[in-house]
Amino acid sequence: MSHSAAILIVGPSWVGDMVMAQPLLMLLQERHPQLALDVLAPPWSLPLLQRMPQVRRALPLAVAHGQLALAQRWQLGRSLRQQYQQAILLPNSLKSALLPFAAQIPRRTGFLGEWRFGLLNDIRPLDKKRLPRTVDRFLALGINPQEPLPPTPLPQLRSSPEQAALTLRHWFPHGVTRPLLALCPGAEYGAAKRWPVARFAELAALAQQRGWQVLLLGSAKEHALGQQISQLSGHACHNLLGQTSLEQAVDLLSLAGCVVSNDSGLMHVAAALHRPVVALFGSSDPHHTPPLGQQTRILSLGLPCAPCFRRNCPHADLPCLSAISARYVLEQVEKPWPPL
Numbered sequence: 001m002s003h004s005a006a007i008l009i010v011g012p013s014w015v016g017d018m019v020m021a022q023p024l025l026m027l028l029q030e031r032h033p034q035l036a037l038d039v040l041a042p043p044w045s046l047p048l049l050q051r052m053p054q055v056r057r058a059l060p061l062a063v064a065h066g067q068l069a070l071a072q073r074w075q076l077g078r079s080l081r082q083q084y085q086q087a088i089l090l091p092n093s094l095k096s097a098l099l100p101f102a103a104q105i106p107r108r109t110g111f112l113g114e115w116r117f118g119l120l121n122d123i124r125p126l127d128k129k130r131l132p133r134t135v136d137r138f139l140a141l142g143i144n145p146q147e148p149l150p151p152t153p154l155p156q157l158r159s160s161p162e163q164a165a166l167t168l169r170h171w172f173p174h175g176v177t178r179p180l181l182a183l184c185p186g187a188e189y190g191a192a193k194r195w196p197v198a199r200f201a202e203l204a205a206l207a208q209q210r211g212w213q214v215l216l217l218g219s220a221k222e223h224a225l226g227q228q229i230s231q232l233s234g235h236a237c238h239n240l241l242g243q244t245s246l247e248q249a250v251d252l253l254s255l256a257g258c259v260v261s262n263d264s265g266l267m268h269v270a271a272a273l274h275r276p277v278v279a280l281f282g283s284s285d286p287h288h289t290p291p292l293g294q295q296t297r298i299l300s301l302g303l304p305c306a307p308c309f310r311r312n313c314p315h316a317d318l319p320c321l322s323a324i325s326a327r328y329v330l331e332q333v334e335k336p337w338p339p340l
Contacts, residue, residue: 011041015265025054026153047247077102155272159254167251178213179257186222190311192283201232202326208236282321
């Protein structure tokens, strides 16, 4: 590629998927050091993209999730004409292909997805057996179709110790003397991905007794979960669910001695910050979206009904998650971790 070559990456709409897109950016930059990589993404993702040194520019597309917004996409696409040699589309939706087409980007690469004939001109076959993980599928769009999949670079979000210390001081003005255990009890996809509130509460109480400072982190939609966990644990945790920005949550995760999380966006963020992560998988598949880090422990019971990929479990007791005990999770937290 030429010195002035630039690629537009059409980014995904979920926190975890945005983290899993970074290995593609790392691969492209490693192979073409002069290549400029711009990412078209939802505005919420800017704090993540700013922590990826491979990104030259983040282009926010302020469109509600699922909204077509044809005129807005077309107008932004026209403004980007003659700037890119290629667009790589990570989502499989029809609407994600409209902007690169409007921008008249010569090579538009992606999986066929929602009948995108004509909008894409470099359509790749999606072999789910050859590409079982989301990160594999993203990487495959950055190489030649006949080329074997290269080793996966691990995502690596930059963190600033100084900024993280300021964020911590905002919530703990008198400082913290105990190691931080971050609990991420949410999962935006649905309740079937969430370890029960009572288990998180029990873990918080046990961990506090063992000398941890326990934090709850997540989005505003999960604030009620935090209140329940805090009450059930006898207020053994500091409930920051819905009180931090994504940027502040990333700062706090970067300081954690360990992170316990459902299969969620913050699980992927924590792994990309190279924190020890204990990941709880229920309705989703740990072979499809595992945390990509060197210090990860995946807890999955492997029941016959899982993974079901449902938003809500048809069983009253959520067997794939509720049978994982708080004591066992704490054992996984406190077992020695391999050095980085």
